[in-house]
Amino acid sequence: MRAHPGLAEIERARAAIAGRVRRTPARLSPRLAERLGVPVVLKHEHEQITGAFKLRGATNALANLSEDERARGVVTVSTGNHGRALAHAAREAGVRCVVAMSRLVPGNKRDAIAALGAEIAIHGASQDEAQEEVDRRVAEGGLVEIPPFDHPDVIAGQGTLGLEIVEDVPDLAQVLIPLSGGGLAAGVAAAVKAKRPHARIVGITMERGAAMHASLAAGRPVLVEEAPSLADSLGGGIGLANRHTFPMLRDLMDEVVLLTEDEITLGMAFCHVAEGVMVEGGGAVGPGAILAGKVRPIGPTVALLTGANVDPAQHARIVSDPEILERLA
Structure with missing residues (x-):
């Protein structure tokens, strides 16, 4: 098994993806700073080329494939981003790409993937069931799997975001990171802890089907029942054979915060009303946690806005709801 990625691998990833991904802006949020009582900076990673942070890890993983592997094509399981x-990344590199998804993945995300030229395979009612299709494609078709989070090159790519955060906010005290399978949290934690050992790493996720939280509590990877959530991009299991993100977060993450659906909704609405940006539920959990009073005011805080791939009709309903707007006034 390859070793967990550290600072050296993350810095190599930064060089590998340079010019292929955006360095996204970091902006102060006066309203969140007032609410928390310390400076709050929002890292606008939802402005990434594909609308989410995932491009960093995918681009790095493809850059590390051999010529033979590129010729065979790649396959993955995904909740969308x-x-x-x-x-x-595969289209840019001229590599065949197959994406397996469960029926829970929103249609707008399926359509966006198909529009980029990938082959779509819908299988099952959970990410774990969709993974069965990936396994079949690898065994029968010879495709190379690039998993969404539990892979050293993917984690290292996501970790480049951590390097930017430390440069953006040198006196960083804590980072609020949307938490799902843990690729982003593990990569950012590895980078931040290497540069700022005393900074706190806080994972934010939904109450419904929080697989990494349940696994950390159990001391081992466990299965959870998936349920529909506004934070759909945070759904899915971590894999019972998890090799990297679980042990890395067990060692590097300081806290996990769980949000209700109502708190996620408020985070999305806040991003629109106060910050003027469209952010999906899973990408807005950092502001949601601050608004819910679930974040400690220990010093300069960075909250990652990680994705903008939300169904427009769903977003419009949320940001036009008078009751929600009244709570943000």
Whole structure:
């Protein structure tokens, strides 16, 4: 098994993806700073080329494939954003790409992936069931799997975001990271802890089907029942054979915060009303956690806005709801 990626691998990833991904802006949020009582900076990673941070890891993973592997093509399982990122990176590299998804993945995300030229395979009612299709494609078709999170090159690519954060906010005290399978949290944690050992790493996720939280509590990877959530990009299991993200987060993450669906909704609405940006539920959990009073005011805080791939009709309903707007006034 390859070793967990550290600072050296993350810095190599930064060189490998340079010019292929955006360095995204970091902007102060006066309203969140007022609410928390310390400076709050929002890292606008939803402005990434494919609308989410996942492009970093996918691009780095493809850059590390051999010529033989590139010729065979790649396959992955995704709740949407990783599939879109891999489809984009594969198209740029001229590599065949297959994306397996469960029926729970929103139609707008499926359509966006297909528009990038990837082949779509819908299988099952959970990410774990969709993974069965990936396994079949690898065994029968010889495709190379690039998983959405539990892969050293993917984690290292996501970790480049951590390097930017430390440069953006040198006196960083804590980072609020949307938490799902843990590729982003593990990569960012590895980079931040290497540069700022005393900074706190806080994972933010939904109450419904939080697989990494349940696994950390159990001391081993466990299965959870998936359920529909506004934070759909945070759904899915971590894999019972998880090799990297679980042990890395067990060692590097300081806290996990769980949000209700109502708190996720408020985070999305806040991003629109106060910050003027469209952010999906899973990408808005950092602001949601601050608004819910679930974040400690220990010093300069960075919250990652990680994805903009939300169904427009769903977003419009949320940001035009008078009751929600009244709570943000």
